[in-house]
Amino acid sequence: MNVLFAIATGIMFALGVFQLLRRDLIKTAMGFYILFTAINFLLLAVGAFDGQIAAYVDANNQTAAQPSDPLVQALILTAIVISFGSYALLTAFIVVSSRRFRTVSTDGIDRLQR
Amino acid sequence: MNVLILGTIFIPLGAAAVSLLFARYLKVQHWLGFLAGVGAWLCSLGVLAANLESGPQVYRLGGWPTPFGIVLVADLLASIFAVMSTTVVAAGLLYALGCKDKVVSYPTFMPLFLCMGAGLNGALFTGDIFTLFVFIELMVIASVVLVAISDNRLGLEAAIKYLLISSMGTLFLLIGIGALYATFGTLTMADIARLLASGERPLLAQAAAVMLMCAFLLKSAVFPFHFWQPDFHTTAPTPVHSVLSSVVVKVGIYGLIRLITLMFIAEARLIENLLLILGVISIFFGSLGALRTYDAKRMLAYSTFGQIGFILVGIGWGAPLALAGALVYAVNHSFIKSALLMITGTISSRTLGKTARLSEIGGVGQKLVYTSGLYFVGGIALAGVPPLNGFISKVTLVQAGIAVEGWLVLGLAVGAGIITLLYMMRTWQLIFQQEPDEHTKTKPAGDSLLAPTLLIALCLGLGLYAAPLIDLANRVVAQIGEPQLYIQAVLGG
Numbered sequence: 262m263n264v265l266f267a268i269a270t271g272i273m274f275a276l277g278v279f280q281l282l283r284r285d286l287i288k289t290a291m292g293f294y295i296l297f298t299a300i301n302f303l304l305l306a307v308g309a310f311d312g313q314i315a316a317y318v319d320a321n322n323q324t325a326a327q328p329s330d331p332l333v334q335a336l337i338l339t340a341i342v343i344s345f346g347s348y349a350l351l352t353a354f355i356v357v358s359s360r361r362f363r364t365v366s367t368d369g370i371d372r373l374q375r
Numbered sequence: 376m377n378v379l380i381l382g383t384i385f386i387p388l389g390a391a392a393v394s395l396l397f398a399r400y401l402k403v404q405h406w407l408g409f410l411a412g413v414g415a416w417l418c419s420l421g422v423l424a425a426n427l428e429s430g431p432q433v434y435r436l437g438g439w440p441t442p443f444g445i446v447l448v449a450d451l452l453a454s455i456f457a458v459m460s461t462t463v464v465a466a467g468l469l470y471a472l473g474c475k476d477k478v479v480s481y482p483t484f485m486p487l488f489l490c491m492g493a494g495l496n497g498a499l500f501t502g503d504i505f506t507l508f509v510f511i512e513l514m515v516i517a518s519v520v521l522v523a524i525s526d527n528r529l530g531l532e533a534a535i536k537y538l539l540i541s542s543m544g545t546l547f548l549l550i551g552i553g554a555l556y557a558t559f560g561t562l563t564m565a566d567i568a569r570l571l572a573s574g575e576r577p578l579l580a581q582a583a584a585v586m587l588m589c590a591f592l593l594k595s596a597v598f599p600f601h602f603w604q605p606d607f608h609t610t611a612p613t614p615v616h617s618v619l620s621s622v623v624v625k626v627g628i629y630g631l632i633r634l635i636t637l638m639f640i641a642e643a644r645l646i647e648n649l650l651l652i653l654g655v656i657s658i659f660f661g662s663l664g665a666l667r668t669y670d671a672k673r674m675l676a677y678s679t680f681g682q683i684g685f686i687l688v689g690i691g692w693g694a695p696l697a698l699a700g701a702l703v704y705a706v707n708h709s710f711i712k713s714a715l716l717m718i719t720g721t722i723s724s725r726t727l728g729k730t731a732r733l734s735e736i737g738g739v740g741q742k743l744v745y746t747s748g749l750y751f752v753g754g755i756a757l758a759g760v761p762p763l764n765g766f767i768s769k770v771t772l773v774q775a776g777i778a779v780e781g782w783l784v785l786g787l788a789v790g791a792g793i794i795t796l797l798y799m800m801r802t803w804q805l806i807f808q809q810e811p812d813e814h815t816k817t818k819p820a821g822d823s824l825l826a827p828t829l830l831i832a833l834c835l836g837l838g839l840y841a842a843p844l845i846d847l848a849n850r851v852v853a854q855i856g857e858p859q860l861y862i863q864a865v866l867g868g
Contacts, residue, residue: 286535293542300549307557333556336505340549343512347542350516354523354535361531370532373606 266306273299286355286365293351297344301337308333377432379425380447382418383457383496387411387464391489398482405472408485412465415492419461423454427850431864433502441866442566448502450861451851452636452702456629457499459706460622462833463713464492466826470717471614473823475724476526478612483524490517491618498626502865504555505562507630508548511594514623515541521615522607526729530610537607544593544600551586554579565865568637568858576641584639588646591634595627597687598656601680605664608676609731613720613822616672617713620679625705628686632698635690636855643693651691655787657684662794671719671731671802675712678757678795682708688788689772695856697775699848704768706844707837708757711765714830715753717822718746722806725821733802738811746824747807749831754799756834759792764837771845 277299280292308330359365362372390411397404425432431450435441449457468488471479478484494514501507519541523534556562558580559570571580589600596604608620631650635643661681665674686708689701722740723731730736740746756763769792776785811817837844854860 281539289539293539296546297542300546300553303550304553304556307553308560332562336552336556339505339509343509346516347512347538350519351535351538354531354538357523358531358535361528370535373529373532373610 263306263310266302266310270299270302270306273302284367286358286367286370289367290348290351290355294344294348297340297348300344301340304333304337304340377425377434377447377449379418379421380432380434380449380500383415383422383461384447384493384500386414386418387489387493387496390414391486391493394485394489395482401480401482404482404485405479408489409465409468409472411489412461412468412492415496416458416461416465419454419457419496422449423451423458425449426451426454431854431861433864442561442563445506446502446563446565446865447500448565448861448865449500450864451847451854452629452632453499455702455706455847455851456625457496459709460495460499460625461492463622463709463830464488464495464618466713466717466830467614467618469829470617470720470822470826473825474612474614474720475822476612476729478521478524478526479614481524484521487517487521488615488618490514491521491615491623495622495626499629502564503562504552504564504567508545508552511548511626512545514626515545518611518615518619518623522611525610525612525615527610527612533603533606533610537603540600540603541593544590547586547593548590551583551590554583554586558583563865564633564637565862569862569866571638572640572858581639581642584634584642584646587634588631591627591630592653593627594630595624595683596680597627597683598653598660601657601660604680605668605673605676608679609670609673613717613724616676616720617716620676620716621709621713624679624683625709628683628690628701628705631687632690632855636698637858637861640858647691647693649691650687651781651784654684654687654691655784657681657687658788658791659684662791662798665798666794666801669733671733671736671806672716672723673731674798674802675716675719678798679708679712681791681795682712682757685772685788688784689775692775692779692781692784694775694779695849695852696778697772698855699845699852700768700771700775702848702851703771703844706848707764707768707834710830710834710837711753711756711763714827714834715750715757717827717830718750718753718824721746721822721824721827722750725817727816727818733805737805738809739817740807741809741811743807747803749824749827750803750807752831752835753827754803755796756831756838758796758799760796762835762838764834764841767838767841767845771848 277296314326394404434447436445494510497510519534519538522530593600665677668674686701689697756765759765759769
């Protein structure tokens, strides 16, 4: 399970980086989101495989099983909210810039260099 | 007194929420925002005073015991950076009150500006490395939107660029946080520092140090990660630019100092050597870039890039004296640079196209004797001419360089300091001494000069009466030299 998860996370990172480096801004935005999903996988892998039962506090818990780590899940929730906000902002910028500069190619949006 | 720490973060944040209610009453909104900025400034001064009196202040959010809850820590290092940043943010808000840009009249301007200030203070005061990430993102997103709605239509392009690049920095930060949590099972910086100091250091923790360093270097636009900075800062509206280019870039510096003095002390020597090299490259890259640029605002953005290099050299020498010099340099540079940017903003607000291109603002300030004087004082302060505070920061840095006998770097840094004088004086002559072209049209009135006047007065004051700041910097260095103090204050015993 752990090995599979590591491979999956690695593939996600590779896909995200590849997509981020494309010349089309929409594909870049997709890469951005894939990369942040990969980060969420990584944060999950940090603590998710430690416990055997769910992480809520149960006074009648008689089993000796170790509860899983709730903190990583809190971290992932926060990271999802923030990355989703950035992603929404990025797509909004792409919409406006496609109207203003008449292109979504990164080659066309280079007026600052002049 | 530790409630004041909350004040620096939640007064601007609360005012941002409340000011959205006054979206239709622009005057009310602006004054509310300015008062919130002043309130945060007073709170940060209070935190600094409490700190000088009775050691590091700690506030536990929600009352949870430390390794479990989120903790806000104000030691001297964080307080001095916070005083610096709230001063500049308050001055930026004051400038926005008298600013004629279209962006300032948008109802979202003030809330976003306040969010940026709150994120800045939060990133400085938090003692929890994941909360650091949250506050940095708050700051980044607010500033990105402010640049995207700037009067300069190319702001959108710069905003897309910076959003993508800063997300890569965030990515590194998150990988570092994940690696640290996987190693130590805690996110509180003091706890991580305690575990790092006591136990052996696994490879994963060292990888985390590299990741965090990449993230902080990207935030403060140091050499290999600098390429977004001139674009992003040039296109920002003037009040935002004055905050971005002076204090927001210092958050990365603060993170680096925390990294090498609190957490990774054993690796500090290695990191410092790297920072020394990057700092020297940044100095030359930034200064030469400023020399050849075509836009007065862009020149100051490049100059920030160079000046950050000087601060990194101070950190890189690593001796207590050099670290104190770097802190003095950071504080003085913030005030000088924000004042200069505001003065440039008032000049470009007098042109018809609101541009700062040197080809178009040449001679615009020929009749403005007062503005010219302010710019001249700011320029020589940046170049390090006595009796201004830029001279004090250069002198402390040079003293440190002589003390650690880093002759090569010292020579390079002093040599590059002359380039600063060159580009500031060139621009001053171009704007204020030249005859204007006959087709250059100007408006009779520009933005208010009150905020830059106050900042220049502060620069003059810190130059003539420099002992308190240097003493303070020495006390900061003495305190961060003993990380046990910080760890004990946070973990309690």
